[in-house]
Amino acid sequence: MNADACNADLHCHSTFSDGLLTPAELVRRAHANGVDLLALTDHDEVGGLAEARAVADELGLKFINGVEISVSWGDDTTLHIIALNIDPGHPDLLAGLAQVRSGRDARAMQMSEELDKVGIHGAHQGALRYVGNPALVSRSHFARYIVEMGHAKDVKTVFEHWLAKGKPGYVAHSWATLAQALGWIRAAGGVAVLAHPGRYRLSNKELRRLLTEFRALGGEGIEVLSGSHSDEDTREFARYAREFGFLASRASDFHGPGESRIDLGKLPQLPDDLTPVWRKLL
Ligand code: AMP
Ligand code: MN
Ligand code: MN
Ligand code: MN
Numbered sequence: 001m002n003a004d005a006c007n008a009d010l011h012c013h014s015t016f017s018d019g020l021l022t023p024a025e026l027v028r029r030a031h032a033n034g035v036d037l038l039a040l041t042d043h044d045e046v047g048g049l050a051e052a053r054a055v056a057d058e059l060g061l062k063f064i065n066g067v068e069i070s071v072s073w074g075d076d077t078t079l080h081i082i083a084l085n086i087d088p089g090h091p092d093l094l095a096g097l098a099q100v101r102s103g104r105d106a107r108a109m110q111m112s113e114e115l116d117k118v119g120i121h122g123a124h125q126g127a128l129r130y131v132g133n134p135a136l137v138s139r140s141h142f143a144r145y146i147v148e149m150g151h152a153k154d155v156k157t158v159f160e161h162w163l164a165k166g167k168p169g170y171v172a173h174s175w176a177t178l179a180q181a182l183g184w185i186r187a188a189g190g191v192a193v194l195a196h197p198g199r200y201r202l203s204n205k206e207l208r209r210l211l212t213e214f215r216a217l218g219g220e221g222i223e224v225l226s227g228s229h230s231d232e233d234t235r236e237f238a239r240y241a242r243e244f245g246f247l248a249s250r251a252s253d254f255h256g257p258g259e260s261r262i263d264l265g266k267l268p269q270l271p272d273d274l275t276p277v278w279r280k281l282l
Contacts, residue, residue, distance in 0.1 A: 009265045
């Protein structure tokens with residue numbers, strides 16, 4: 001395989017976090033879509049990796065162990081850090097992820113109380129019906145319940161009205177620090193990639209501070225191509241990758257059919273002059 005031309009997709013979600021497909025279904029769909037290098041990156045959870053790898057091996061699809069770690073940075077900014085090629089059994093990583101997951105139940109109860117005040121009732125119980133992994137209730141599960149209740153036409157609209165930062169159902173939360181997340185990734189032998197940098201709504205100055213700090217802590221890559229990037233975001237983050245010397249990733253962030261704009265493997269190619277992060281992985 002020409003390493004640079006491969007159809008890599010290094011970010012997606014299964015029912016072990018907030019995806020709609022099981023790891024096995026996800027890998028089969030990736031294979032059918034022509035993906036030849038796939039990373040499963042559930043939020044704060046590595047429980048789906050063994051099932052995904054077993055199916056990938058059957059299909060002859062190259063598979064990378066991944067996880068997407070929730071991080072709090074600066075003044076209430078939530079960042080997502082993708083860890084690729086980790087040892088999923090490393091004790092520091094497992095303990096760190098368990099700690100990050102442990103705050104989710106209390107947060108869900110608080111979210112439910114806030115939503116109740118604006119007329120959305122029974123949201124916690126409702127969200128739990130969409131949860132595949134009891135340890136991991138996320139805003140996506142709330143959003144699916146709120147759509148089911150007829151309050152909004154789709155998940156995206158639910159975030160815009162209720163769940164995004166500043167909206168009535170948003171509850172600030174302390175995740176891992178950036179230094180902790182990078183420490184766990186390093187300990188587990190992984191490569192750290194900043195997920196969807198176009199989503200954080202940071203000023204240029206804050207963004208430069210983040211990229212500088214991330215690189216100083218051992219961060220090696222950024223998602224240039226992402227299911228949540230516009231063409232302008234892609235051009236912007238290609239420029240940042242060049243300037244900061246980051247490896248570039250290609251990442252659908254697929255959560256499920258009908259819910260995600262970009263399907264597994266259906267992204268454009270990276271600009272030729274960037275170094276793909278998978279050169280380090282193959
Ligand atoms: P949580 O980890 O519980 O804060 O949930 C974060 C997840 O919510 C993300 O990984 C996305 O899957 C989803 N999400 C966040 N913002 C949006 C949005 N604007 N539209 C759709 N989904 C979103
Ligand atoms: Mn998600
Ligand atoms: Mn994310
Ligand atoms: Mn994601």
